[in-house]
Amino acid sequence: xxxxPLLEDDLSLxxxxxxxxxxxxxxxxxxxxxxxxxxxWEDGTYDLLxxxxxxxxxxxxxxxxxxxxxxxxxxxxxxxxxxxxxxxMGLDIGGDDYITKPFKLGVLESRINALLRRANDFGAADTExxxxxxxxxxxxxxxxxxxxxxxxTAAEYxxxxxxxxxxxxxxxxxxxxxxxxxxxxxFIDSGSLTVYMRRLRMKVEDDPGEPRMLLTVRGMGYKWNVxx
Numbered sequence: 001x002x003x004x005p006l007l008e009d010d011l012s013l014x015x016x017x018x019x020x021x022x023x024x025x026x027x028x029x030x031x032x033x034x035x036x037x038x039x040x041w042e043d044g045t046y047d048l049l050x051x052x053x054x055x056x057x058x059x060x061x062x063x064x065x066x067x068x069x070x071x072x073x074x075x076x077x078x079x080x081x082x083x084x085x086x087x088x089m090g091l092d093i094g095g096d097d098y099i100t101k102p103f104k105l106g107v108l109e110s111r112i113n114a115l116l117r118r119a120n121d122f123g124a125a126d127t128e129x130x131x132x133x134x135x136x137x138x139x140x141x142x143x144x145x146x147x148x149x150x151x152x153t154a155a156e157y158x159x160x161x162x163x164x165x166x167x168x169x170x171x172x173x174x175x176x177x178x179x180x181x182x183x184x185x186x187f188i189d190s191g192s193l194t195v196y197m198r199r200l201r202m203k204v205e206d207d208p209g210e211p212r213m214l215l216t217v218r219g220m221g222y223k224w225n226v227x228x
Contacts, residue, residue: 001025001026002025002026002027003026003027003044003045003046003047004021004026004046004047004048004049004050004112005028005029005030005031005037005040005041005044006018006028006029006030006050007031007032007034007036007049007050007051007055007060007063008030008031008032008050008052008078009032009033009052009055009056010052011032013101014032017050018030020108020109024112029044029046032055032056033055033056033057034057034060034063035057037051037063045142046073046140047074047116047119048073048075048119049064049073049074049075049076050076050078050112051063051075051077051078051095052077052079053077053078053079053086053090054079054080054081060077060079061090061093064077064090065093066154067094067141068093068094069158070141070154070157070158071139071141072127072138072139073119073139073141074096074097074115074116074118074119075094075095075096075097076095076096076097076098076099076108076111076115077090077095078099078101078108079098079099080100080101081100082100096115097111097115099111119139129165131164132204132213132224132227133145134160134164134204134213136161136164138161141157143157143160145203145204150203151203152200153199155180155196156200159176159200160200160204162179162180163214163222163223163224164224167224167226168223168224168226169223170217170220170221170222170223171222171223172220173190173193173221176193176221176222177190177193180193180196197214197216197222200214201214212225212227213225213227
């Protein structure tokens with residue numbers, strides 16, 4: 001059963017969609033504010049997100065941007081705004097589909113099923129990174145060491161993904177800094193990168209004092225060293 005969170009503040013629409021999602025065979029969690037959505041995202045694992053745009057405490061666009069920092073989970077926007085600029089913005093920041101209200105339930109069901117099929121068709125080779133007993137599930141935004149879930153911050157997760165996507169390649173500090181944005185949209189500086197590297201080693205290395213995976217290449221940068 002696919003798990004889907006619905007971020008929507010219109011109670012009448014929530015009630016109708018809750019009935020429909022159950023009928024379609026989906027497990028639905030409802031959030032009516034950004035704060036509630038962030039709590040759901042932190043505590044659960046989801047297959048697809050359905051987000052309203054205009055919310056009492058912010059925008060569904062902001063939540064989408066936060067999710068996209070660490071996950072490729074499919075995202076559908078539901079909104080009363082049919083302005084072209086809003087549609088373009090929603091897709092440009094990482095949304096996979098954009099449905100304007102009012103809409104037909106059958107259309108929504110078809111769009112959800114299409115995105116779920118597309119995500120499943122990627123296959124494990126495209127949605128997972130595996131090396132050194134570390135496994136990253138890209139669609140879920142989770143990383144595991146020897147089968148145990150790693151407690152990573154968003155920046156640590158992005159950093160680990162970057163290294164595992166470039167095995168045995170020396171990455172200059174400048175390139176790493178270009179790829180890492182903090183949650184406020186600001187660049188991470190060189191000093192912060194050193195701190196993140198130390199923290200990440202504490203979580204993925206068996207002996208952080210003698211790292212075997214996250215190596216420092218003096219004068220050049222860092223390297224994800226694939227062993228075995």
